[in-house]
Amino acid sequence: MSIRQAQRGFTLIELIITIVVLSAGLSGMLLVYTNTVLRSADPLLQQQALAIAEGYMEEIQGKICQPGRQSSGNPPRGAWQFADDFNSLEQPPTQIDGTALNQLSDYRVRVSVTAAAFGPVGQQINGCSANVLVSNQRVSDINVSLTNFMAPWPDEALP
Numbered sequence: 506m507s508i509r510q511a512q513r514g515f516t517l518i519e520l521i522i523t524i525v526v527l528s529a530g531l532s533g534m535l536l537v538y539t540n541t542v543l544r545s546a547d548p549l550l551q552q553q554a555l556a557i558a559e560g561y562m563e564e565i566q567g568k569i570c571q572p573g574r575q576s577s578g579n580p581p582r583g584a585w586q587f588a589d590d591f592n593s594l595e596q597p598p599t600q601i602d603g604t605a606l607n608q609l610s611d612y613r614v615r616v617s618v619t620a621a622a623f624g625p626v627g628q629q630i631n632g633c634s635a636n637v638l639v640s641n642q643r644v645s646d647i648n649v650s651l652t653n654f655m656a657p658w659p660d661e662a663l664p
Contacts, residue, residue, distance in 0.1 A: 554639040554649040557598050557612055561637045562651045565591050570633040570655040572620035588633045592618040611643050623654050632656045
């Protein structure tokens, strides 16, 4: 009768199976890591888009709301007096004097200003509804939309 010695080490099949299992687990971890890294800047981009939209909305709110009335001629944006001057504005973000902001060139600003009735039936006033939409051209998930209603100025307060 012969006595077998205990085996030591791995067989080739066991080694191959171990490598396959470890590589599958590692590739899954790398996939999660890659997606996390690619999406890590999205909150920053979303916050930048919100700041741009808030800046444009604040600028519009500082203008006179008289539905259908626009500044005469074609003055630069800094000289606009009426909220309707912003209607159909579509451009990359710029400073109020028209200077381009190259760091924000991936963003696109779209503004629409329309006449809108506000208030209970029978007591409605015609004011301005402004909508500012900011999107990022590189990351399609980044879209910020702000809407605001402004009451008209009384005629005696107009320039």
